[in-house]
Amino acid sequence: xxxxxxxxxxxxxxxxxxxxxxxxxxxxxxVTGGFKPIHQDKEVGRAAGFADSKIDVGTSSRxxxxxxxxxxxxxxxxxxxxRMLGERIYCGKSVDNRSGCAAMILAMRLLRHVKTEATxxxxxxxxxxxxxxxxxxxxxxxxxxVAICIDVGFAGESDALNPDCSRAYLGKGPGxxxxxxxxxxxxxxxxxARMRDALIGAARRQDIPFQLIAELRGGxxxxxxxxSGDGVLTGGLAIPERYIHTAVGTVSIDDVxxxxxxxxxxxxxxxxxx
Ligand SMILES: [Zn+2]
Numbered sequence: 001x002x003x004x005x006x007x008x009x010x011x012x013x014x015x016x017x018x019x020x021x022x023x024x025x026x027x028x029x030x031v032t033g034g035f036k037p038i039h040q041d042k043e044v045g046r047a048a049g050f051a052d053s054k055i056d057v058g059t060s061s062r063x064x065x066x067x068x069x070x071x072x073x074x075x076x077x078x079x080x081x082x083r084m085l086g087e088r089i090y091c092g093k094s095v096d097n098r099s100g101c102a103a104m105i106l107a108m109r110l111l112r113h114v115k116t117e118a119t120x121x122x123x124x125x126x127x128x129x130x131x132x133x134x135x136x137x138x139x140x141x142x143x144x145x146v147a148i149c150i151d152v153g154f155a156g157e158s159d160a161l162n163p164d165c166s167r168a169y170l171g172k173g174p175g176x177x178x179x180x181x182x183x184x185x186x187x188x189x190x191x192x193a194r195m196r197d198a199l200i201g202a203a204r205r206q207d208i209p210f211q212l213i214a215e216l217r218g219g220x221x222x223x224x225x226x227x228s229g230d231g232v233l234t235g236g237l238a239i240p241e242r243y244i245h246t247a248v249g250t251v252s253i254d255d256v257x258x259x260x261x262x263x264x265x266x267x268x269x270x271x272x273x274x
Pocket of ligand 1: 129
């Protein structure tokens with residue numbers, strides 16, 4: 001069966017993966033092939049894409065496939081269990097932005113018994129990758145005064161990274177995002193100086209390591225949140241990630257923890273006027 005990308009997917013990375021289809025009858029697993037057997041392929045080494053790839057769910061007819069519950073429109077994801085690489089690095093699928101959700105949940109735990117001047121909303125948004133949609137709806141309904149957007153950021157030591165992208169490093173703390181910009185959507189966020197200083201100040205006072213970053217080729221929910229209502233003071237924290245938007249990414253679990261600690265420290269210090 002053929003399938004299409006949702007959001008930014010590198011078509012070269014879809015070959016020879018185990019995938020899970022979410023059907024009305026439950027999960028169905030399949031594999032992607034797309035190439036001839038290597039013994040018969042004169043084009044070995046050529047990059048393939050979605051047009052070359054099909055999902056094989058082990059059936060031999062359309063009726064058999066439909067009997068599994070598979071329908072047009074079902075969502076397909078990579079089948080990739082998460083695991084640790086050594087002691088400090090986690091690898092798995094959808095680290096962008098499961099790591100951000102993990103940091104947010106940890107921040108909620110750190111704030112559980114703390115009396116804060118601010119009313120705190122924690123929100124995991126959907127469809128950031130296809131036009132920051134969930135953040136738009138969430139910001140409209142919450143009407144925040146101040147927002148921190150937790151996402152991942154490009155870890156620059158991994159691959160031949162476009163110099164436009166920021167250079168954050170795994171295990172050196174969350175990136176305080178000074179600026180992010182997605183030229184395709186013409187959307188971005190400039191973290192105002194007072195927001196930047198509050199985040200840096202909270203990190204320094206709590207001895208939390210951080211990196212200062214700017215991303216010229218990657219937007220986040222921050223852009224949409226900053227434009228909601230009468231405008232929202234918005235900053236971003238970026239957990240450095242290697243291999244963003246591939247089948248498997250890596251993050252440092254220390255960076256995830258420090259992101260949570262910095263979020264909680266910022267919230268604790270937040271007064272009614274920033
Ligand atoms: Zn992303």
